[in-house]
Amino acid sequence: MELVFSPEQEELRRSVRRFIEARSPLSAVREQMESETGYDASVWRQLADQMGLQSIAIPEEYGGAGSSFVDLAIVLEELGRGLVPSPFFGSVVLAAYALLDAGDDAACRDLLPGIADGSRLATLAFTEDSGSWDLGDITLSAVPERDGWSLTGAKSYVVDGHVADLILVAARTSAGLSLFAVEADASGLTRTELPTLDQTRRLARLVLDGTPARLIGTDGAAETSLARTLDKAAIALAAEQLGGAQAALDMAVDYAKVRQQFDQPIGSFQAIKHKASEMLLRVESARSATYYGMWAVADDGEDVPIVASLVKAYCSEAYFHAAAENIQIHGGIGFTWEHDAHLYFKRAKSAQLFLGDGDFHRENLAERVGI
Amino acid sequence: MEIDLGPEAAAFRTEIRGWIAAHAPAELAAMTDWNAAAMTGGHSVNAEPEQSPEYAAWEQELLDARLICASWPEQYGGRGLGPVENAILTEEFHRAGVPRIRRGFGEGMVGPSLMAHGTAEQQEHFLRRIITAEDVYCQGFSEPDHGSDLGSVETRGVVDGDEIVITGQKVWTSGFYRANMMFVLCRTDTAAPKHRGLSYVLVPFLDNNIEARPLKQMTGAAQFGQEFFDGARAPMFNVVGGLNNGWKVAMTTLGFERGGSATTQHLRFEREFWDLVDLARKLGRERDPLIRQQLAWAYTHVQIMRFSGLRLLSQLAEGRDPGPEASTSKLFWSEYEKRLGEIAIDLLGAEGLVRPEGEGYQVSHWQDVFLASRAGTIYSGTSEIQRNIIAERALGLPREGGHKPAPKPATR
Numbered sequence: 072m073e074l075v076f077s078p079e080q081e082e083l084r085r086s087v088r089r090f091i092e093a094r095s096p097l098s099a100v101r102e103q104m105e106s107e108t109g110y111d112a113s114v115w116r117q118l119a120d121q122m123g124l125q126s127i128a129i130p131e132e133y134g135g136a137g138s139s140f141v142d143l144a145i146v147l148e149e150l151g152r153g154l155v156p157s158p159f160f161g162s163v164v165l166a167a168y169a170l171l172d173a174g175d176d177a178a179c180r181d182l183l184p185g186i187a188d189g190s191r192l193a194t195l196a197f198t199e200d201s202g203s204w205d206l207g208d209i210t211l212s213a214v215p216e217r218d219g220w221s222l223t224g225a226k227s228y229v230v231d232g233h234v235a236d237l238i239l240v241a242a243r244t245s246a247g248l249s250l251f252a253v254e255a256d257a258s259g260l261t262r263t264e265l266p267t268l269d270q271t272r273r274l275a276r277l278v279l280d281g282t283p284a285r286l287i288g289t290d291g292a293a294e295t296s297l298a299r300t301l302d303k304a305a306i307a308l309a310a311e312q313l314g315g316a317q318a319a320l321d322m323a324v325d326y327a328k329v330r331q332q333f334d335q336p337i338g339s340f341q342a343i344k345h346k347a348s349e350m351l352l353r354v355e356s357a358r359s360a361t362y363y364g365m366w367a368v369a370d371d372g373e374d375v376p377i378v379a380s381l382v383k384a385y386c387s388e389a390y391f392h393a394a395a396e397n398i399q400i401h402g403g404i405g406f407t408w409e410h411d412a413h414l415y416f417k418r419a420k421s422a423q424l425f426l427g428d429g430d431f432h433r434e435n436l437a438e439r440v441g442i
Numbered sequence: 443m444e445i446d447l448g449p450e451a452a453a454f455r456t457e458i459r460g461w462i463a464a465h466a467p468a469e470l471a472a473m474t475d476w477n478a479a480a481m482t483g484g485h486s487v488n489a490e491p492e493q494s495p496e497y498a499a500w501e502q503e504l505l506d507a508r509l510i511c512a513s514w515p516e517q518y519g520g521r522g523l524g525p526v527e528n529a530i531l532t533e534e535f536h537r538a539g540v541p542r543i544r545r546g547f548g549e550g551m552v553g554p555s556l557m558a559h560g561t562a563e564q565q566e567h568f569l570r571r572i573i574t575a576e577d578v579y580c581q582g583f584s585e586p587d588h589g590s591d592l593g594s595v596e597t598r599g600v601v602d603g604d605e606i607v608i609t610g611q612k613v614w615t616s617g618f619y620r621a622n623m624m625f626v627l628c629r630t631d632t633a634a635p636k637h638r639g640l641s642y643v644l645v646p647f648l649d650n651n652i653e654a655r656p657l658k659q660m661t662g663a664a665q666f667g668q669e670f671f672d673g674a675r676a677p678m679f680n681v682v683g684g685l686n687n688g689w690k691v692a693m694t695t696l697g698f699e700r701g702g703s704a705t706t707q708h709l710r711f712e713r714e715f716w717d718l719v720d721l722a723r724k725l726g727r728e729r730d731p732l733i734r735q736q737l738a739w740a741y742t743h744v745q746i747m748r749f750s751g752l753r754l755l756s757q758l759a760e761g762r763d764p765g766p767e768a769s770t771s772k773l774f775w776s777e778y779e780k781r782l783g784e785i786a787i788d789l790l791g792a793e794g795l796v797r798p799e800g801e802g803y804q805v806s807h808w809q810d811v812f813l814a815s816r817a818g819t820i821y822s823g824t825s826e827i828q829r830n831i832i833a834e835r836a837l838g839l840p841r842e843g844g845h846k847p848a849p850k851p852a853t854r
Contacts, residue, residue: 072445072446073445073446073756074445074752074753074756075756075757075759075760075762324837324838324839327839328838328839328840333843334843335840335843336839336840338833338839338840339839339840339841339842339843340842341826341829341830341842343839344829344830344833344834344839345826345829345830345833347833347837347839348770348773348828348829348830348832348833348836348837349829351770351832351836351837352770352773352774352832355750355765355770356746356750356770356774358753359746359749359750359752359753360745360746360749362749362753363749363752363753378745381741381742381745384738384742385742385746430735433734433735433738433739433742434731434734434735434738436738436741436742437734437735437737437738437741440738440741442719442722442728442734442737442738
């Protein structure tokens with residue numbers, strides 16, 4: 072474990088940032104917020120064809136570049152910084168790791184190359200109408216058919232579920248929790264996009280009625296494999312949160328330096344300084360925790376489950392704090408639709424609640440450290 | 443998970459580990475828990491073992507191997523250890539359960555000030571005495587009317603031939619009862635602008651017209667003192683950095699010690715955390731969801747101290763300049779410690795209302811943790827001062843209007 076980025080990783084960060092500044096500035100983000108699909112397909116193609124970002128952490132035998140989780144997390148931090156609306160998190164983090172963690176070589180050979188080259192969008196559907204992020208609360212049932220399986224039930228809060236070509240569904244069989252692949256055009260599948268608080272990240276509700284599905288991995292083994300996937304996803308999401316939190320801090324500090332009241336920049340007042348330094352304290356703490364978590368995943372460390380919950384709880388609250396204080400420091404303009412502060416505020420809340428909030432993960436953490 | 447700091451660091455670790463095994467007196471580690479440290483200032487639980495012959499033998503071994511003030515450059519009697527080596531030294535001593543003997547203010551503040559601003563003769567005379575503990579320093583900066591605003595100190599220093607005569611009052615002096623020397627910031631020019639009329643003087647502390655009185659703290663203990671100077675004298679030789687140049691000297695902080703405890707400072711908090719978990723279990727409250735939230739919150743913060751330390755050290759090992767996280771560490775742990783004290787006393791509930799029987803104002807361990815934790819966000823720069831510093835230096839926010847910028851310290 073090294074905890075310091077290599078020159079190649081620093082260059083990766085710079086090139087992703089440059090790309091986002093050129094191709095997906097916040098003005099473009101706003102256009103996508105109003106669009107049908109919620110993301111820019113041409114940006115998605117460029118991310119894949121020019122930069123190869125979707126393939127970055129997927130092993131080479133499955134069509135990927137075989138880089139480490141650290142590289143992937145760097146990309147996520149930058150995507151979070153720019154609030155880039157894209158199916159990246161659902162496809163490249165949730166779905167790709169659900170496949171990899173299931174340990175199903177044939178399924179990985181069939182399904183990962185399309186995810187890696189960006190030609191197919193995938194996602195993971197595990198949450199249901201209960202809104203619980205706990206794998207133990209999954210009820211959707213799967214029954215064996217003559218040549219495959221059939222799924223019946225509902226999934227909700229499925230990220231990019233309205234546009235995904237491939238949906239990995241967690242369902243219960245007589246053997247326990249299992250993972251299935253469902254094609255978007257499968258019979259008996261109804262997808263409804265949900266209007267979201269955070270318009271930069273779309274969610275859908277799926278109803279499955281005798282929908283045909285392919286078993287991924289071993290029947291009944293998904294309780295363990297999906298737990299591993301969700302730990303990685305928590306750290307990946309924390310990387311996004313870190314990027315967003317830093318952007319909110321930067322925005323607040325830049326404004327505090329130029330906004331004049333009482334004939335001086337508001338950033339000279341201690342009331343503002345103390346807010347800003349508290350933001351920095353939490354953002355830097357979130358950075359230390361997230362970077363440790365990234366390397367822990369890359370090194371397959373034993374402490375990943377503990378670190379995942381710790382990092383998700385802390386970063387969720389650090390981002391929300393930074394985004395909320397950013398609005399306060401901006402004053403009236405920060406409360407307008409026209410200003411970008413609310414985009415970060417809404418993303419901060421959606422990322423905080425998605426995959427479980429601070430309370431949820433602190434309870435997990437207590438359990439995992441043996442309290 | 444172990445952090446990879448490179449082959450040189452690994453070789454140094456092996457060397458130190460072997461050295462400890464060969465030189466530490468056999469009985470030393472078993473005598474007491476040398477790693478235990480009270481939360482804030484705290485009780486000196488190791489006062490008695492420190493009087494033992496084993497401790498004295500160990501101290502001599504360390505002196506012979508130049509492992510006291512080891513981060514000082516070799517020309518000043520140290521070993522010139524960099525921050526990474528320094529951190530490894532602390533880690534290995536910690537692992538072996540033997541004390542890392544330090545020289546307090548002398549090592550961390552007086553020494554660096556002398557190296558940066560002292561004459562060759564002063565360095566020759568004073569530095570060696572710090573290493574051997576012939577001189578033990580306490581700090582004479584704060585005054586009853588001047589804490590955060592150090593530039594305004596009023597204690598007077600008047601030149602009288604080849605001596606300087608000091609009159610005034612200092613306060614909040616930790617470790618005064620061990621000291622034989624005090625480094626004093628005093629006003630030697632009342633006409634000059636406030637930062638330009640100060641001098642930094644090394645003053646003999648005993649039998650020198652200084653009355654030192656212990657100051658009872660809110661915990662009931664008396665660990666720091668207040669001093670009344672009534673014509674205390676020091677040779678002009680003891681003025682560091684020249685007359686009226688004391689502000690610059692006082693602001694010299696330890697550049698090379700930084701990172702030294704980066705990967706070990708969380709350990710005392712980790713120990714305290716698990717003690718708190720034991721308390722929750724003893725009270726039968728470890729399944730209470732609210733208590734679990736608080737415990738997980740505390741665990742998170744202790745681990746973040748560790749992660750931040752590892753990150754800092756990794757950057758130093760690569761020769762990179764650490765980012766703004768280096769300036770947030772004191773604020774982070776002192777605010778954490780305060781909250782932890784509150785969690786602990788709340789957990790005690792009604793039991794927290796009653797003190798143990800005994801002379802004076804006795805308190806239980808957790809009552810002490812609760813009360814003592816209020817100090818950390820005040821000493822060495824209050825949290826409010828820390829936040830100002832972070833805002834101005836790490837974030838580049840402008841200074842408050844109407845005030846001239848104060849001279850910037852040489853190092854953070």
